[in-house]
Amino acid sequence: MTASTPKIRIRDLHRSFGPKRVLAGLDLDLEVGESLVVIGGSGSGKSVLTKCILGLLPIDGGRIEIDGESMVNIRVEERERINRKIGMLFQGAALFDSLPVWENVSFGLLAQKKVNRKEAREVAVGKLAQVGLGTDVADLYPAELSGGMQKRVALARAIAGDPEIIFFDEPTTGLDPIMADVINDLIIKITREVGATALSITHDMASARKIADRIAMLYEGRIIWTGPTAEIDRSGNDHVDQFIHGRAEGPIKMAMRA
Numbered sequence: 001m002t003a004s005t006p007k008i009r010i011r012d013l014h015r016s017f018g019p020k021r022v023l024a025g026l027d028l029d030l031e032v033g034e035s036l037v038v039i040g041g042s043g044s045g046k047s048v049l050t051k052c053i054l055g056l057l058p059i060d061g062g063r064i065e066i067d068g069e070s071m072v073n074i075r076v077e078e079r080e081r082i083n084r085k086i087g088m089l090f091q092g093a094a095l096f097d098s099l100p101v102w103e104n105v106s107f108g109l110l111a112q113k114k115v116n117r118k119e120a121r122e123v124a125v126g127k128l129a130q131v132g133l134g135t136d137v138a139d140l141y142p143a144e145l146s147g148g149m150q151k152r153v154a155l156a157r158a159i160a161g162d163p164e165i166i167f168f169d170e171p172t173t174g175l176d177p178i179m180a181d182v183i184n185d186l187i188i189k190i191t192r193e194v195g196a197t198a199l200s201i202t203h204d205m206a207s208a209r210k211i212a213d214r215i216a217m218l219y220e221g222r223i224i225w226t227g228p229t230a231e232i233d234r235s236g237n238d239h240v241d242q243f244i245h246g247r248a249e250g251p252i253k254m255a256m257r258a
Contacts, residue, residue: 024221
């Protein structure tokens, strides 16, 4: 990898489900250390994009590279090696109900046998502290936590392996505005502390404006606009303008059923 190589490079990415084209020639670059937010309506393909990057969904065509290495048609061992650079904050936290918080946080480390259980708990406690949670939380179970605390635990898990890249999937969904802002602040703080490159997907414009260095809009399977966050209000794109202001009238038409 050279200094000019994007952390993630995507070219002409295609993915369909039967006759429905979700990604239709998508191009996108994510630079080292950048926080990029991909916005778009529900069903626009944001989650499909991240699953394709992670290799959870096969692609129909195109190229995906991380640090200049292809993620397409590679061996399982190579994909696992590259994926170890990545942390993930899932929508809805996606914690394991049957495991205490500390095991949720250190789950990946234990699965990869990088640490023993004593060391895993120590790592988990340290990561929980980074997201503002005390040692007393470590032995609780997810059902004993509020939604905001669960999201913090999920964030601690995402950074447990000190990843180079963190994916945030709708990080503020289901949270009240104050807790959503707390999570946004934590995302900014954590990515800076870890030194990670961040790719977030959301339809929450308050979150996007706060955590993004750059915003890209996904519509009909392609990125139709990308630019610095400060420029989104003067994008000159009618689709972007309609979306960020939440207007029903405009070029984006919502499917309606009688």
